[in-house]
Amino acid sequence: MSLRILAGESPDEDDIFKWVAGARRSRRGRCHALGGEVAVKPIVVAIVLLGAGMATRMGPNGGHKLLADFDGMPLVRRSALIAINSHAESVTVVVGHRQDDIRKALSDMQLNIVANPDYASGMASSLVTGFVAAGANGVDGVLVMLADMPDVTSSDLNRLITAFQHGKGASIVRAVSQGKHGNPVILPRSLNDAVLRLKGDIGARDLIKASGLPVIEVEIGDAALIDxxxxxxxxxxxGIPADS
Structure with a gap:
């Protein structure tokens, strides 16, 4: 309306009413902002399930550990199901070694599958692949979960996610068993550049040591250490080992 006045026009009663109402709404919006009533963006976590490893400790004819039968299904599918049933925003599975078999085990599940062509170089490349894929969704933290940890539950994952949210998304969250460091872990997005620089057979443990960020430890019992x-x-x- 101010432009109309500057142009020499005289506002009528309806114009004045609309202007006053608009000004009140604007003030209410500012007051809500100052009073802390504006909705706060939730802190969101995505899960990256690492399933690309070569399982060398199983031996040349030992079968793939992630295809071992647990509760009537391949371990990798069971781990993915646990991740899906958590409060995470999304689940991304990184595949590499025998990926056709792993993909088959994960068929019809609500998750993302990304291939790491450099999986033979070590865990770091899989962590990078998963972190980039999960980060595409603009999440605040990435929960790194190893696919060969059968005792981790959806409840365990939710406790880690809740701790990360209580830490405002600024801390690392790590599962522990009676004070012993284990997995899974949640890495905040502030570590993106550090993750992308990882090489070789280096995982989250080395990154945590060098990060300088506060670490929140969450007790989940023996599950944190059993792979x-x-x-x-x-x-x-x-479980029942899979045939080679």
Whole structure:
């Protein structure tokens, strides 16, 4: 309306009413902002499930550990199901070694699958591949989950996610068992550049040491330390090793 006045026009009663109403709405909006009533963007976490490794400790004819049978399904599918049933925004599975078999085990699931062509170089390349893929969704943190940890539950993942949200998305969150550092971990997006620089067989543990960020530790019991790299470990954890 101010432009009309400058142009020499006289506002009528309707113009004045609309201007006053608009000004009140504008002031209310500013007051809400000052009063902290504006909706706060939720802190969002995506899961990256690492399933690209070569499973060398299973031996040349030992079968793939992620295809071992747990609860009537391949371990990698079971791990993916646990991730999907958590409060995470999305789930991305990184595949590499025997990826056709892994993809088949994950068929019809609501998740993203990305291939790491450099998987033989070590864990770092898979972490980078997954971090980039998950970051495309603009999440605040990436929960890195190893696909060969059968005792981790959706409830465990939710506890980690809740801790990350309580930390305002600015801290690393790490699962522990009686004070012993384990997995999974949540890495905030502030570590993006550091993750992209990783090389070789280096995982999140080395990154955490060098980050300088505060670390929130979440006790999840023995699940934080149990993975299955051998026939014996699979059997001990209640699984049935897959045929080669």
């Amino acid at each position: 299955v790299d051998t026939h014996e470990a699979i059997i001990a954890a209640g």
